[in-house]
Amino acid sequence: MRVLGIETSCDETGIAIYDSDCGLLAHTTYSQTEIHSAWGGVVPELASRDHVRKAVPLIEAVLEKAAIQRNEIDGVAYTKGPGLVGALLVGAMLGRTLGFAWGVPTIGVHHLEGHLLAPFLEPNPPVFPFLALLVSGGHTELVKVDGIGKYEIMGDTLDDAAGEAFDKTAKLLGLGYPGGAALAKLAEQGNPARFHFPRPMVDRPGLDFSFSGLKTFALHTVESNRQDYQTRADIARAFEDAVVETLAIKCRRALQETGYQRLVIAGGVGANSSLRRKLHEICRKQEASLFFPRLEFCTDNGAMIAYVGCQRLMMGEQEDLSVEVYPRWPLNKI
Numbered sequence: 371m372r373v374l375g376i377e378t379s380c381d382e383t384g385i386a387i388y389d390s391d392c393g394l395l396a397h398t399t400y401s402q403t404e405i406h407s408a409w410g411g412v413v414p415e416l417a418s419r420d421h422v423r424k425a426v427p428l429i430e431a432v433l434e435k436a437a438i439q440r441n442e443i444d445g446v447a448y449t450k451g452p453g454l455v456g457a458l459l460v461g462a463m464l465g466r467t468l469g470f471a472w473g474v475p476t477i478g479v480h481h482l483e484g485h486l487l488a489p490f491l492e493p494n495p496p497v498f499p500f501l502a503l504l505v506s507g508g509h510t511e512l513v514k515v516d517g518i519g520k521y522e523i524m525g526d527t528l529d530d531a532a533g534e535a536f537d538k539t540a541k542l543l544g545l546g547y548p549g550g551a552a553l554a555k556l557a558e559q560g561n562p563a564r565f566h567f568p569r570p571m572v573d574r575p576g577l578d579f580s581f582s583g584l585k586t587f588a589l590h591t592v593e594s595n596r597q598d599y600q601t602r603a604d605i606a607r608a609f610e611d612a613v614v615e616t617l618a619i620k621c622r623r624a625l626q627e628t629g630y631q632r633l634v635i636a637g638g639v640g641a642n643s644s645l646r647r648k649l650h651e652i653c654r655k656q657e658a659s660l661f662f663p664r665l666e667f668c669t670d671n672g673a674m675i676a677y678v679g680c681q682r683l684m685m686g687e688q689e690d691l692s693v694e695v696y697p698r699w700p701l702n703k704i
C-alpha cells in the first residue's frame with residue numbers, strides 16, 4: 371500500500387509518500403521558522419495561511435520526486451491532532467478532499483503517535499515493547515509502547531515541555547525563536563562548573579517532569595550576572611545539563627520499573643546531541659538498546675504521518691466523510 375502523508379499541525383508543512391513494501395519513497399519538509407521568528411513565537415493564523423500556500427505545490431513536488439502518478443496512491447493520511455486548530459484544518463481538509471477526489475481511503479493520524487513510531491522509518495527499527503521519551507516543543511512524556519495503539523503514559527510534564535523550556539531560555543539569552551538548537555550550540559562553549567541549575571522533581575518518586583522552574587532559575591542567573599558571551603554560554607551549558615540529566619534520570623527509572631530493554635527518543639529535543647550521548651550512557655549501563663530517528667525525522671515531518679497512516683489503513687481503519695480535528699488529544703485516547 372502506498373500512502374501520501376500530510377503534516378500541518380504547527381509551523382512545518384511536511385509531505386511524504388510511504389510504501390508498505392518499499393519504505394519511504396520521497397519526502398519534503400518546509401519550515402515556516404522565518405515567518406514566525408520576527409514575532410518570537412508561532413502566530414497561528416500566519417501558520418494556517420502558509421500551509422494553504424505550500425501544501426499543494428509540495429505534494430506535486432513529492433509525487434514528482436517519487437516518480438509516481440496520482441492514481442498510484444492508495445490512501446491519504448493527515449495529522450488530526452494535537453496542534454493548532456487552523457493549521458490542522460488545512461491538512462485535514464486537503465487530505466480528505468484528495469482522498470475523495472482520488473477515490474482512496476483517508477485516515478487522520480495522532481501527531482505524537484507519528485513521533486513515537488518515527489524510528490520505524492529507519493533500517494534497524496525497535497521491536498515492541500519499548501519505552502519512548504517524547505520530547506518536543508509541546509510535549510514531554512515517557513510512554514510505554516506495547517504495540518501500535520497500545521500506549522501508556524508513565525510520566526508527563528506538569529508545566530512547560532522540555533522544548534518550550536529550551537525556547538524560553540534561549541529567548542532570555544537573546545537567541546531568537548525557536549532557540550533550542552541555538553542554545554545547544556552556545557552551550558558547547560560553556561563551562562559546566564560555573565553555574566549549577568536544579569534537577570527538578572528527581573528526588574520524588576514517579577516519572578513526571580516540571581521545567582518551568584528552570585526557566586525562572588535561568589532568568590535570575592541572567593539578571594544577577596554581567597552579560598558577556600562567556601556568561602551566556604555558561605548559563606546555556608548549566609541549563610542544558612540540568613534538562614538532559616533530569617530526562618536521563620527519569621528514563622533510567624522507567625527502564626528499571628518496566629524492565630524494558632529498548633528506549634526510543636522522539637520529538638524535536640531528541641535532536642539534542644548532549645541528550646543522545648547521555649541516554650547512550652544510561653542504556654549501556656542498563657544493558658538496553660537506544661533508538662532514534664535521523665534528525666530530520668525527530669522534528670515535525672510528513673514521513674512519520676505517512677508511515678502511521680499506512681499501518682492504520684492496512685489495519686482496516688479509515689475516516690468517514692466528516693472532517694474533524696482535535697487540538698487537544700491525549701495519546702491514550704486514540
Ligand code: KG4
Binds near residue numbers: 509548549550669
Ligand atoms: O517535535 P518538534 O519539531 O515540534 C513540536 O511538535 O513541538 O520540536 C520542536 C522543539 C523546539 O522547542 C526546538 O527548540 C526543540 O525542539 N529543539 C531542540 C533542538 N533542536 C530542536 N532542543 C534542544 N536541542 C536541540 N538541538
Ligand code: ZN
Binds near residue numbers: 506637669
Ligand atoms: Zn512534533
